[in-house]
Amino acid sequence: MSQDLIYCTTGIGLFALGLYGVLFVAHILRKLIAINISGIGVFLVLLATAKHEGVVDPVPHAMVLTGIVVAVAGTALCLWLTVNIHCRQITQQGESK
Amino acid sequence: MFNKLEFEENAKKTTRTSRLIKGLSAVTIGLLGSMLVLSVISAEKAAPELAQTALDSISLSGVENPVTAVLLNFRSYDTLLEIAVLLIVAVAMMPESSRNTSLTAANSRVPTHPVLIGLIRCVIPLSVILSAYLLWTGAYAPGGAFQAGAVLAGAGVALLLVKRWQLNYLRLSARAFMALGLAVFVIVAATVIPATGRALNYPADYAGALILIIEVAATLSIAFVLILLVDQLLNMANKQVKPQDTQTEGLDKS
Numbered sequence: 001m002s003q004d005l006i007y008c009t010t011g012i013g014l015f016a017l018g019l020y021g022v023l024f025v026a027h028i029l030r031k032l033i034a035i036n037i038s039g040i041g042v043f044l045v046l047l048a049t050a051k052h053e054g055v056v057d058p059v060p061h062a063m064v065l066t067g068i069v070v071a072v073a074g075t076a077l078c079l080w081l082t083v084n085i086h087c088r089q090i091t092q093q094g095e096s097k
Numbered sequence: 098m099f100n101k102l103e104f105e106e107n108a109k110k111t112t113r114t115s116r117l118i119k120g121l122s123a124v125t126i127g128l129l130g131s132m133l134v135l136s137v138i139s140a141e142k143a144a145p146e147l148a149q150t151a152l153d154s155i156s157l158s159g160v161e162n163p164v165t166a167v168l169l170n171f172r173s174y175d176t177l178l179e180i181a182v183l184l185i186v187a188v189a190m191m192p193e194s195s196r197n198t199s200l201t202a203a204n205s206r207v208p209t210h211p212v213l214i215g216l217i218r219c220v221i222p223l224s225v226i227l228s229a230y231l232l233w234t235g236a237y238a239p240g241g242a243f244q245a246g247a248v249l250a251g252a253g254v255a256l257l258l259v260k261r262w263q264l265n266y267l268r269l270s271a272r273a274f275m276a277l278g279l280a281v282f283v284i285v286a287a288t289v290i291p292a293t294g295r296a297l298n299y300p301a302d303y304a305g306a307l308i309l310i311i312e313v314a315a316t317l318s319i320a321f322v323l324i325l326l327v328d329q330l331l332n333m334a335n336k337q338v339k340p341q342d343t344q345t346e347g348l349d350k351s
Binding site: 005008009012013015016019020023024045049050052055056057058059061062063065066068069070072073074076077079080083084087 | 119122123126127129130133134137138142145147148149151152163164166167168172175176179182183186189190241243319323326327329330333334
């Protein structure tokens with residue numbers, strides 16, 4: 001079993017776990033973590049397939065680097081929206097009491 | 098805190114059908130995963146033509162590190178859009194109300210532990226040096242604008258966590274700082290049009306210098322935007338921890 005196959009399998013496993021989490025975990029923060037896990041799985045697969053005999057393909061590396069930054073930005077925006085939803089719920093509860 | 102954040106259709110009590118659906122989906126996802134693994138095992142690896150092209154034309158790119166060459170020269174369009182994405186998120190997370198303070202305001206009321214101050218005095222200059230090193234070394238070895246920006250943002254977040262300073266993100270200077278990376282990138286992309294006929298197509302003689310200019314501007318912007326993201330989330334979360342909100346049941350309720 002070659003090394004990049006181990007990485008590929010791990011990446012696909014993370015992707016599958018994250019996919020299940022996105023679909024079936026109710027809590028928004030946990031959903032967000034699940035999305036990030038599946039994204040990391042995709043990155044891992046991309047990096048593992050970048051290795052060729054003799055040469056390392058720089059294009060997937062650059063794609064993953066771009067992807068990480070976009071994932072961070074997206075996660076921050078999601079967290080921001082989550083906190084806003086939470087605030088709104090708190091205010092609604094306060095009004096209904 | 099945060100224990101009510103469940104989508105209502107998902108938060109219903111588990112019935113027999115929902116459990117069946119969950120199980121079936123788990124099996125489906127498992128099958129999908131195994132099929133993906135099988136395809137990885139059985140597929141012939143494509144010849145690395147793109148890699149070869151990229152590595153062969155590295156002398157035209159102005160840098161020696163192939164990843165930096167791809168990021169900032171061969172596929173700089175991606176990086177341009179990525180910086181735009183960061184800027185859009187920063188705009189979305191801007192604070193609503195303007196505190197009428199200057200860009201950095203000292204917060205002298207908060208007492209600070211002397212050890213913390215000492216640590217900050219050691220760590221911040223080191224992080225700035227490390228960031229500059231990462232930026233410079235990106236031309237030859239792993240490193241570059243994003244790594245440097247992340248390290249710089251770490252230093253900034255550490256400074257903010259001491260709570261002796263706060264930033265006013267609504268000042269024009271702060272906004273200019275955040276937009277700097279994208280602005281410089283777009284200006285460089287536009288100014289090379291007369292020379293090479295295409296946007297983002299740098300002339301080979303000046304490519305190294307142009308990439309360095311873009312990377313410096315992008316590093317500063319990325320660091321500032323990341324600081325804004327972390328700071329806004331921390332502020333918002335701190336605001337929400339009120340005294341009557343202490344019956345935290347954790348996240349274990351789903």
